[in-house]
Amino acid sequence: MFLSKLMPLDDAQKIINTFTESTDVEEISLEEAYQRVNAQEIISTLNSPPFDRSAMDGYALLAEDSFGHSETNPFQLKVMDRIGAGQKSDLKLKPGEAIKISTGAPIPSGANAVVMEEFTHEEGDIIHVETSLTPGENVSPAGEDFNKGDTVLEKGKLLGPAELAIIASAGFDHVSVYKKPRIAVLITGSELVMPKKDLEGAEIINSNHFTIKSMVESCMAVPEMFHSIDDAQLVEERFNELLKDYDTLITTGGTAISKGDVVVDVAQKLGEVHVHGVSLRPGKPFGFAQVQGKPVFMLSGFPVAAMVQFDVFAREALLKMQGFKRNPLLVHKKAARKIASTLGRTDYIRARMEGEMVHPLKIKGSGIIRSMVESDSYIIIPENLEGIEEGDQCQILPYHSLKA
Amino acid sequence: MFLSKLMPLDDAQKIINTFTESTDVEEISLEEAYQRVNAQEIISTLNSPPFDRSAMDGYALLAEDSFGHSETNPFQLKVMDRIGAGQKSDLKLKPGEAIKISTGAPIPSGANAVVMEEFTHEEGDIIHVETSLTPGENVSPAGEDFNKGDTVLEKGKLLGPAELAIIASAGFDHVSVYKKPRIAVLITGSELVMPKKDLEGAEIINSNHFTIKSMVESCMAVPEMFHSIDDAQLVEERFNELLKDYDTLITTGGTAISKGDVVVDVAQKLGEVHVHGVSLRPGKPFGFAQVQGKPVFMLSGFPVAAMVQFDVFAREALLKMQGFKRNPLLVHKKAARKIASTLGRTDYIRARMEGEMVHPLKIKGSGIIRSMVESDSYIIIPENLEGIEEGDQCQILPYHSLKA
Numbered sequence: 001m002f003l004s005k006l007m008p009l010d011d012a013q014k015i016i017n018t019f020t021e022s023t024d025v026e027e028i029s030l031e032e033a034y035q036r037v038n039a040q041e042i043i044s045t046l047n048s049p050p051f052d053r054s055a056m057d058g059y060a061l062l063a064e065d066s067f068g069h070s071e072t073n074p075f076q077l078k079v080m081d082r083i084g085a086g087q088k089s090d091l092k093l094k095p096g097e098a099i100k101i102s103t104g105a106p107i108p109s110g111a112n113a114v115v116m117e118e119f120t121h122e123e124g125d126i127i128h129v130e131t132s133l134t135p136g137e138n139v140s141p142a143g144e145d146f147n148k149g150d151t152v153l154e155k156g157k158l159l160g161p162a163e164l165a166i167i168a169s170a171g172f173d174h175v176s177v178y179k180k181p182r183i184a185v186l187i188t189g190s191e192l193v194m195p196k197k198d199l200e201g202a203e204i205i206n207s208n209h210f211t212i213k214s215m216v217e218s219c220m221a222v223p224e225m226f227h228s229i230d231d232a233q234l235v236e237e238r239f240n241e242l243l244k245d246y247d248t249l250i251t252t253g254g255t256a257i258s259k260g261d262v263v264v265d266v267a268q269k270l271g272e273v274h275v276h277g278v279s280l281r282p283g284k285p286f287g288f289a290q291v292q293g294k295p296v297f298m299l300s301g302f303p304v305a306a307m308v309q310f311d312v313f314a315r316e317a318l319l320k321m322q323g324f325k326r327n328p329l330l331v332h333k334k335a336a337r338k339i340a341s342t343l344g345r346t347d348y349i350r351a352r353m354e355g356e357m358v359h360p361l362k363i364k365g366s367g368i369i370r371s372m373v374e375s376d377s378y379i380i381i382p383e384n385l386e387g388i389e390e391g392d393q394c395q396i397l398p399y400h401s402l403k404a
Numbered sequence: 405m406f407l408s409k410l411m412p413l414d415d416a417q418k419i420i421n422t423f424t425e426s427t428d429v430e431e432i433s434l435e436e437a438y439q440r441v442n443a444q445e446i447i448s449t450l451n452s453p454p455f456d457r458s459a460m461d462g463y464a465l466l467a468e469d470s471f472g473h474s475e476t477n478p479f480q481l482k483v484m485d486r487i488g489a490g491q492k493s494d495l496k497l498k499p500g501e502a503i504k505i506s507t508g509a510p511i512p513s514g515a516n517a518v519v520m521e522e523f524t525h526e527e528g529d530i531i532h533v534e535t536s537l538t539p540g541e542n543v544s545p546a547g548e549d550f551n552k553g554d555t556v557l558e559k560g561k562l563l564g565p566a567e568l569a570i571i572a573s574a575g576f577d578h579v580s581v582y583k584k585p586r587i588a589v590l591i592t593g594s595e596l597v598m599p600k601k602d603l604e605g606a607e608i609i610n611s612n613h614f615t616i617k618s619m620v621e622s623c624m625a626v627p628e629m630f631h632s633i634d635d636a637q638l639v640e641e642r643f644n645e646l647l648k649d650y651d652t653l654i655t656t657g658g659t660a661i662s663k664g665d666v667v668v669d670v671a672q673k674l675g676e677v678h679v680h681g682v683s684l685r686p687g688k689p690f691g692f693a694q695v696q697g698k699p700v701f702m703l704s705g706f707p708v709a710a711m712v713q714f715d716v717f718a719r720e721a722l723l724k725m726q727g728f729k730r731n732p733l734l735v736h737k738k739a740a741r742k743i744a745s746t747l748g749r750t751d752y753i754r755a756r757m758e759g760e761m762v763h764p765l766k767i768k769g770s771g772i773i774r775s776m777v778e779s780d781s782y783i784i785i786p787e788n789l790e791g792i793e794e795g796d797q798c799q800i801l802p803y804h805s806l807k808a
Contacts, residue, residue: 030599034618045601048773049608057660085634085657086594088606102634103660104595104705106606145772153777160803161622162776164614165707169773171609173599190490191508195434195577197449202492202510204453205575210568214438218565230489230506256461256507301508303569329802331735368549369452369573372566373557398733399564401804 006257006279008383009312009346015274016288019295020317023179023247030167033159035220035404036177037324038167042153045171048145052107056138059098059120059127060111063135071130079125081108098127107139114138145169156323158404178323181221184246185212186238188253188263189301190229207303207369208252215310216250218403219318230254236266243292247321250314253301255285263298267291279345279383283308303369308348311378311402319404329401330380332393333358339388341381350375351396358396376400410661410683412787413716413750419678420692423699424721427583427651434572437563439624439808440581441728442571446557449575452549456511460542463502463524463531464515470536478534483526485512502531511543518542549573560727562808582726585625588650589616590642592657592667593705594633611707611773612656619714620654622807623722634658640670647696651725654718657705659689667702671695683749683787687712707773712752715782715806723808733805734784736797737762743792745785754779755800762800780804 025039054060061077069075077098081089085104093099093110101107101114113133120127146152152166159167159175167175192206193199209225216223226242228234235254242249254263257277264287267273271291276298278286282305287298297314299306319326336359341347350361350371360379363371377398381388388394429443458464465481473479481502485493489508497503497514505511505518517537524531550556556570563571563579571579596610597603613629620627630646632638639658646653658667661681668691671677675695680702682690686709691702701718703710723730740763745751754765754775764783767775781802785792792798 030614031617034621046603046609050603051606053608057665083606084594086596086606104593104606104608145774152774157777159618161615161618161711162773164618165611165773166777168599168611168614169609171599171601189508190488192490195572195575197575199450199454202455202487202490202508204457204508205450205573207569207572210434210572211565213435214565214568217438261461307565329733329735329804331733369566369569370549370556373561373570400733403807 006277006284007275008279008344012275012278012286012288012313016295016313016317017320019274019290020320022323023181023321025176026179027174027176030164030173030175033164033167033175033177036159036175037322038153038155038157038159038163039176039178039323041151041155042167042170042172042175044146044148044150044152044169046169047143047147048169049140049142051142053140054101054103054105054107054114054138055140056114056116057103058101058114058116058138059129060093060101060108060114061098061129061133062093062095062111063113063133063137065095066113066115066129066132069129069132074128074130077127077129079122079127083108112136112139156325158324158326178321181247181318181321183216183221183223183318184226184242184249185216185223186226186228186235186242186249186251187212188228188230188235188251192227208301208306211303211307212250212252212299212310215307215315216318219315220322220404221318230262232262232266235262236270239266239270239291243294243296248294248318249291249296250299251296252299252306255287255298255300257285263287267296267298271296280308280312281345281347283312283348286313288313304372307372312348315402324404328397331396331398333396335360335379335388335390335392335394338390339379339381341385341387343386344383346383347381349379349381351377351379353377353396353398358394410681410688411679412683412748416679416682416690416692416717420699420717420721421724423678423692423694424724426727427585427725429580430583431578431580434568434577434579437568437579437581440563440579441726442557442559442561442563442567443580443582443727445555445559446571446574446576446579448550448552448554448556448573450573451547451551452573453544453546455546457544458505458507458509458511458518458542459544460518460520461507462505462518462520462542463533464497464505464512464518465502465533465537466497466499466515467517467537467539467541469499470517470519470533473533473536475534478532481531481533483529483531487512516540516543560729562728562730585651585722585725587620587625587627587722588630588646588653589620589627590630590632590639590646590653590655591616592632592634592639592655596631612705612710615707615711616654616656616703616714619711619719620722623719624726624808625722634666636666636670639666640674643670643674643695647698647700652698652722653695653700654703655700656703656710659691659702659704661689667691671700671702675700684712684716685749685751687716687752690717692717708754708776711776716752719806728808732801735800735802737800739764739783739792739794739796739798742794743783743785745789745791747790748787750787751785753783753785755781755783757781757800757802762798
């Protein structure tokens with residue numbers, strides 16, 4: 001039997017933080033690296049671009065040849081060569097000469113500007129140029145983006161389209177990333193069954209199976225799902241097995257605070273319970289333990305409470321294991337009605353954003369899944385506020401910003 | 405040779421919209437349905453919860469027995485049965501009787517309230533109750549969440565943790581979803597090579613390979629990557645092959661506006677080019693065509709321009725093909741400095757958010773990948789503004805909110 005005072009969120013988060021470590025590093029192909037987190041800074045092996053290149057389709061020339069010229073005072077150049085993208089001219093350009101060039105091709109030796117095709121017309125090997133250019137015009141200089149030896153990406157970045165592009169451009173087709181943590185999810189509850197159309201007796205559909213699985217996936221971690229009836233012996237066996245094989249254990253159910261409850265009791269027996277009961281609504285009956293040196297997140301069996309607890313405690317921890325730290329985007333909107341809270345407790349109120357307003361849902365109850373489907377965000381009422389008046393600016397956490 | 409006036413964004417988006425259709429529907433296991441889009445509304449086959457159930461661990465009783473009682477005036481009940489979660493009592497409760505009950509278990513016949521365990525103490529088969537209860541207290545009534553026949557989810561929803569939970573609770577272990585569109589990505593450019601540490605001659609690393617691939621993945625679609633040199637004949641062959649096998653073609657390169665360019669010319673030859681050149685910066689040289697009845701998005705070869713074009717034109721189209729319509733979350737922040745623009749042109753300025761401020765990056769050039777890595781959002785300057793003054797509220801599109 002484990003009893004405790006409700007713990008403030010910050011304290012619980014700090015404790016969890018001290019017990020979560022990053023996973024091992026593995027090297028993978030850049031082709032597979034989208035939505036992974038790089039475990040090493042990227043130092044470029046190349047200049048990018050690797051040479052002065054043309055930013056336009058046109059003619060490479062000496063800017064000095066064009067000085068003082070215009071549409072009404074054109075000048076002529078002799079076209080010495082024609083190079084497409086991927087080609088390079090070996091000629092050295094002299095005054096009075098031009099080389100036809102495609103976007104991306106290396107600026108020929110001797111040239112220092114590119115005139116766009118539309119400011120010219122060609123007659124045989126001669127072009128008439130109807131504009132003047134400054135040296136460097138329409139030229140992307142070598143190393144404009146970055147140089148060999150530059151750190152182009154810090155470690156711990158979530159690899160998105162731009163990050164993959166810069167790693168590639170730095171010369172790498174492989175990248176070191178943190179391994180995806182393997183998460184055992186143990187859903188407890190004798191009444192729980194998988195979805196079916198005819199329920200019997202006291203059966204309830206195991207919706208947490210789907211919520212927690214997909215929430216783990218939304219943290220880029222790999223869930224494996226298990227179920228146990230409410231039996232201390234069986235739950236204990238499961239703990240021992242799963243903590244041997246997985247990086248982390250997440251449970252649902254058996255976390256009641258007022259008395260001993262199956263899951264928290266097992267965690268206390270096998271390891272150490274560091275958090276049990278937090279001043280969060282919904283989500284008070286949350287537990288965190290370290291067992292066999294591994295973190296165990298004990299969520300409520302109530303679907304909505306479990307989701308909030310996951311978002312508040314497990315989500316950032318699973319990302320941290322992958323070397324990724326971030327601050328989810330908070331927005332501010334006006335409360336469409338008054339919301340009561342209690343000093344010392346943090347509330348996560350399901351809400352719906354609409355323009356500059358946010359509407360707290362009226363549906364209460366930590367079992368009401370519909371309230372999660374109909375909302376798109378949490379209004380967070382921090383513990384130092386007694387509530388929010390109608391029209392007050394409040395802090396909103398859009399569900400979308402929770403996903404990594 | 406294909407020439408055109410620059411088209412406003414809205415017009416181009418409307419045209420694209422008329423040429424994109426949703427994919428076929430398939431039925432998949434709910435286990436696999438995270439981040440898919442449901443193609444049918446979900447009508448519950450069950451009440452949820454399916455019976456009146458206990459919201460607490462405690463004793464089921466008749467509230468009427470408790471009226472007028474309190475800590476200083478307790479009363480006694482006889483415990484007739486004990487039921488855990490997943491169990492059901494066949495007894496019918498009479499006045500003076502109680503049944504020990506776990507959270508989630510069905511309320512026994514005759515009972516109408518549950519007293520929490522901490523307001524009682526047990527002596528053998530007798531409990532002393534030190535509080536009074538109202539009828540319904542600590543009882544979650546059947547159908548509190550939803551009832552059989554209720555529409556619990558509209559079609560076209562992105563299936564996240566809450567949506568999966570409600571589909572399961574409605575009795576379904578399978579769900580109809582839109583197929584993931586298969587996207588052929590054809591990167592053109594004779595100069596492009598895969599990442600390596602020693603570049604020769606005019607070689608440039610094909611960073612678009614990684615950007616466009618991962619951007620397609622971020623839209624929940626399935627990319628297949630191809631490359632072609634800048635040769636009209638070869639590009640035409642690729643168009644013909646790929647449009648036979650894939651739902652959509654996305655190309656990069658060969659979209660210059662001032663003159664004929666390989667990719668747009670091929671699209672014009674094989675089908676119809678509906679958009680070529682948009683008043684967008686960066687990203688002006690964008691093309692959209694319909695070829696063999698399929699949409700073709702022609703992006704610039706410049707990495708940053710291609711990313712912006714994808715975000716503005718391709719992203720929502722790929723989601724729409726999967727039956728998903730959404731409005732990415734826009735936020736508003738104060739510009740840290742003045743930003744110039746031009747009437748009639750939409751600007752997507754790479755920027756970094758910081759508290760209530762947003763900092764436009766100083767890096768220009770549509771080839772500068774570093775600017776995408778260092779920014780976390782676009783400042784959007786709509787076509788009816790000539791720019792933004794320092795301190796003005798401006799419209800921000802966080803990159804994070806682009807991901808589905």
